[in-house]
Amino acid sequence: MLEICCPFCGRRNESEFSYGGPAAMRRPERPEDLSAEDWVEYLTVPSNPLGPVLEHWWHARGCGAWITVRRDTGTHEIKPDSDDA
């Protein structure tokens, strides 16, 4: 079970949260300038590292906050994300 640190409620069990998908994907500022290949890549290719990944979690059964965490896909170690919160 993951323990996710909510900025309002502190460390809480994963069962209180809903997974909100990867967080690192940024929508291109000007999609019309992208080539078709780059646009399809943005739509379909996620970052899939064996290591830290940025993701959103929703404290659905808690305070309702959306938070961004940096979790390691190999160890489950969670580090608070400072630069992308």
Added chain:
Amino acid sequence: MQRYSFFSLALNALSGHRNWRCAWRSPQLQKRYDVVVVGAGGHGLATAYYLARRHGITNVAVLERGWLGGGNVGRNTVTVRSNYLRDESLPFFTRSVKLFEGLTRELNFNLMHSNRSMIDVVQTYGKLRDLQRRQLIMDLYDSSYERISVEELRRRVPPLTGGGQGSRLPVLAAFAHRDASVNRHDAVAWGYARAADSLGVEIHENTKVTSISRDSSGKICGVETTRGSVRAGKVAIAVSGHTTTLTETVGLKLPLRTINLSAFVSEPVKPLIDVVVNCPDVGVYFSQSDKGELVIGGATDLGQSFRRDIKQTVFEDTVCALLELFPSFRNLKLLRQWGGHVDIAHDGSPIISKTEVPGLYVTAGWWGGYKAIPAGGEGFAHLVANDEPTRLIAPFGIDRFRNLDFIFESGTTTVR
């Protein structure tokens, strides 16, 4: 190859079973092969076997970082079935079910293949409509799917005593898929390994591929391993969750996410149930193994993971779902649990494809790929040998993403 038969068993019994030969060799790792297959799991070994058997390409090395059959081919719930939804998926999976049925004889290895129905238990009207639609499509492709009544369901699955009127989700109906079966996962890996080895394929365990190499023209020229460089003009990747880890060493990005899928077994009990039961509305499925254990699976973990373990949350959710419908199982003790890392493509369908890197081939996205081992290996071997896909695997190329030609498949996992 030493053939297995009643006669060979009796003969070896006379000598106290001391004279059995090894099922496959442990040769020296060579510097060069025609084809390197990365991953000695179900798909890798099947690919190597069909390369040698059907296409006469025997100068093949299968490189495995751990031990043979220790990956996802040993980390699943051995369900073989073809109750899929899409026009692209159904012919492929009915082919795989058919190949599995003749595999014990073809490989001369007892897969303990046991044909049994799979029954989907329906508890919501949305799922009922979904499965009615699936039934109509499956009828077109010769895959059996028939609706049965709740009374018939309870007769065929006696421990299903929950889900009555007044419960949270009363059972509404069920669908029976007659073409399903279970078999022995180790035997599938070992059978393919032994048959491939006898045709000249080399299998190298404890040989981790760390990166793929390209020559100055950009073509594949081999792989780097923990035991040195191996040259090959064609590299075929069959490594499930680590596919992107490897392809990214040549700058190839694939629309895959690696996710943990886990399962567990109970203590062995007397014969209780002779079908595979799937309860998609609560999120659990199980069957009883020949040893008597209930083999139970649930949903995937949330988020990406390479862990290959089971999470307490997933475990609790699965057990709660199971007990809601099968309350008598609360007395069962659970013995073992495991996880495997599956790589899931953007549309939930597999990728069996050439890539933009000449000489590099990928079979991936096997979310529930155990049932696909024979047809996946057969198709992938054809692709590697001829550089052209067969009709069955042609829809599963990487190009489909570029053309937004997705095959969104809801029949991929058992719990869906």
